[in-house]
Amino acid sequence: MLSTLAALLGLCLCQRISAQKQTLSKPIIWAKPGSVIPKGMAVIIWCEGTFGAVEYQLHFDGLLSTFERPTPPGITNKVKFAIRLMTRHSAGQYRCFYREGELWSEPSDPLDLVVTGMYDTPTLSVHPGSKVIPGENVTFHCHLETGTSTFFLLKEGRLSSPQRRNGKFQAEFPMGPVTTAHSGTYRCFGSYNDFMWSFPSKTVVLLVTGDVGDTNLVPTGQPSSDAWEPSLFTTEVVGFQEGRAIWDHRADTLLRVGLIFLVLVALVCLLAEDWLRGKTTEETANGASNQECRVRFRTQRALDKGRRDAVAIGKAEL
Structure with a gap:
């Protein structure tokens, strides 16, 4: 009994340690229009994770710089961090992370952002x-x-x-x-x-x-490998990233158009249902009104006929 309990406790402890060590796959980071930017120009750093990501963090030289949350969540798998003016203070090494629930991803590959001029x-x-x-x-x-x-x-x-x-x-x-x-x-x-x-x-x-x-x-x-920085520009796979960015943009656009179309169809269906319901109600009311008129007409005819019969009997008795 004690050995079984110890085994169960050990299994739970191992699973807890494993869950604590669990991390998500690393995101992809790149810069547009590139990683070599003239002083005073704007640059956008993109971080691509998963559609389940709820938060992205950008780290600059090993420290947290800023964070972004995808809006709306679940629709896109990447966010952007804008640098409006490239200066000596914004040049350096960047990495990004993303979070799903309580789990954080591994860090992205480094992006070395260079300022020229x-x-x-x-x-x-x-x-x-x-x-x-x-x-x-x-x-x-x-x-x-x-x-x-x-x-x-x-x-x-x-x-x-x-x-x-x-x-x-x-x-x-x-x-x-x-x-x-x-x-x-x-x-x-x-x-x-x-x-x-x-x-x-x-x-x-x-x-x-x-x-x-x-x-x-x-x-x-x-x-030789010791004469240049192996990490410099290794994350700037421009053609591949541009193609994927264009495809993701088109996919997002198609998804939005599809959602708008479904909403419009639903509104049309609701309006048609209300119109049909109103028409049915009007026809029912008209039918009831016509029926009431017919009943009144028949009743009036019966009363008139009764009066005429009574008058005729009275004259005959005289």
């Missing part, structure tokens, strides 16, 4: 030139006079992480052998910390012409 403007050049043939090696040079030793090179429209290099007033970004996949528009930035960058340089267009080659190749000049 701080201080000076670097210059960018490419050697041996901006027009090369497949198989050549090229090197981008980013130069900034003011005191910084960290530089970033970005390719416009690129979904992967930017390249990061260190150097005193200048950094080199080698690429090659290049293919047509390297063609595109590039900018560079000087960095004063991981989240505050300079103004962007003027764009440099690299054009790889000639034989197409293997376009599946990626630049071999990517920095």
